[in-house]
Amino acid sequence: xxxxxxxxxxxxxxxxxxxxxxxxxxxxxxxxxxxxxxxxxxxxxxxxxxxxxxxxxxxxxxxxxxxxxxxxxxxxxxxxxxxxxxxxxxxxxxxxxxxxxxxxxxxxxxxxxxxxxxxxxxxxxxxxxxxxxxxxxxxxxxxxxxxxxxxxxxxxxxxxxxxx
Amino acid sequence: xxxxxxxxxxxxxxxxxxxxxxxxxxxxxxxxxxxxxxxxxxxxxxxxxxxxxxxxxxxxxxxxxxxxxxxxxxxxxxxxxxxxxxxxxxxxxxxxxxxxxxxxxxxxxxxxxxxxxxxxxxxxxxxxxxxxxxxxxxxxxxxxxxxxxxxxxxxxxxxxxxxxxxxxxxxxxxxxxxxxxx
Numbered sequence: 001x002x003x004x005x006x007x008x009x010x011x012x013x014x015x016x017x018x019x020x021x022x023x024x025x026x027x028x029x030x031x032x033x034x035x036x037x038x039x040x041x042x043x044x045x046x047x048x049x050x051x052x053x054x055x056x057x058x059x060x061x062x063x064x065x066x067x068x069x070x071x072x073x074x075x076x077x078x079x080x081x082x083x084x085x086x087x088x089x090x091x092x093x094x095x096x097x098x099x100x101x102x103x104x105x106x107x108x109x110x111x112x113x114x115x116x117x118x119x120x121x122x123x124x125x126x127x128x129x130x131x132x133x134x135x136x137x138x139x140x141x142x143x144x145x146x147x148x149x150x151x152x153x154x155x156x157x158x159x160x161x162x163x164x
Numbered sequence: 165x166x167x168x169x170x171x172x173x174x175x176x177x178x179x180x181x182x183x184x185x186x187x188x189x190x191x192x193x194x195x196x197x198x199x200x201x202x203x204x205x206x207x208x209x210x211x212x213x214x215x216x217x218x219x220x221x222x223x224x225x226x227x228x229x230x231x232x233x234x235x236x237x238x239x240x241x242x243x244x245x246x247x248x249x250x251x252x253x254x255x256x257x258x259x260x261x262x263x264x265x266x267x268x269x270x271x272x273x274x275x276x277x278x279x280x281x282x283x284x285x286x287x288x289x290x291x292x293x294x295x296x297x298x299x300x301x302x303x304x305x306x307x308x309x310x311x312x313x314x315x316x317x318x319x320x321x322x323x324x325x326x327x328x329x330x331x332x333x334x335x336x337x338x339x340x341x342x343x344x345x346x
Contacts, residue, residue, distance in 0.1 A: 053316065060233045061310050062303060090235030144315035146173060 173313025187225030202237035
C-alpha cells in the first residue's frame with residue numbers, strides 16, 4: 001500500500017504535492033517554499049491523548065524560525081478535524097489534510113500503515129526541494145524534534161561551505 | 165545523512181551548577197526531569213519521584229529543568245518563571261513542590277498566594293516575572309530539552325539516557341536500580 005521502495009531517502013527529489021490546508025480551500029505544498037528548508041511531519045491522527053503530543057511540541061519549539069524553516073504537519077484527518085485540533089492545541093503552522101484520495105501523499109513518501117494512517121515520518125527538504133534527511137519512528141513513539149534540528153544544522157553548515 | 169532506524173535519545177546538556185538539584189552530589193544515579201508545572205502527567209509522576217528519592221536516598225539525585233508547553237498550558241511559563249524567581253532566592257524546590265501540590269491553582273491570583281505562603285515577597289516576584297527576567301533561562305532549558313530528544317512531558321533522563329518506561333514507582337525503581345548496577 002506504500003511506495004515499494006519504502007521511506008523516501010536522502011538525495012531524492014521530493015515528490016511535489018499540494019493539499020488543502022484551510023477551510024476556504026487553500027492549497028499548500030513544499031514547492032511554494034523553495035529557497036527555505038521544509039520540514040514535513042507526517043503523523044497518524046489529530047487528538048492524541050497525551051500532553052505535549054508531537055504537533056503541540058513542534059508548536060512550542062521556538063527554534064524553527066532560527067533556521068528560516070517551514071514546518072508542515074500532514075495527516076489523513078479532514079480539514080475540519082485539523083481546525084478543531086489546531087485551535088485546542090494552539091497550533092499555528094499549517095496542518096495539511098491528506099484526505100482525498102486518502103493517504104496519497106503519505107504513500108508517495110513511502111509510509112502508509114495498515115490502520116489507514118500515515119506513520120510518524122519526518123522528512124527534511126533542502127532549499128532546492130531535495131530530501132536531506134528522513135526518519136520513521138517506531139509505532140507509538142513520538143520522535144521529538146532533535147533529529148529535525150540536527151538535519152537543519154547540517155543543511156546550514158553545508159550552505160556555509162558552498163558559499164565560500 | 166543516513167539515519168539508523170532507532171536512536172536512543174541522550175541528554176546533551178550536562179548538569180551544571182546552574183541546575184536545580186536535590187539529593188547527594190555524589191549519587192551514582194542522576195535523574196534529569198524535563199517538566200511542565202501545568203501538565204497532569206508531570207503532576208502524576210511527582211509523588212512517585214518524591215517517594216523514589218526517599219527510598220533511594222543514597223543512590224539518586226534529581227535535577228529539574230523547565231519544559232513549558234505554552235500553547236497547551238497557558239499558566240506553565242509563568243509557573244516556571246516563578247519557580248526560577250524562587251530559585252534565585254534559594255527556594256526553588258519549595259516552589260516546585262508547591263506548584264505540583266497545587267496544579268489546580270496556577271492562575272496568577274492563586275500563584276501569588278502560594279508565593280506568599282512560602283514566605284517570599286509576592287509583589288517583588290511578580291514584577292520580575294512580568295518583566296520576563298527569567299524567560300531566557302526557561303527558554304534555554306526548553307531548547308536544550310528539544311535538542312536532547314524531549315518528546316513530551318514529563319521526559320526523564322536516567323544517567324543521560326532517555327527513560328522510555330512508565331512513571332509509576334515500580335517503573336522508576338527498576339530504572340534507577342538498573343542504572344545503579346550498570
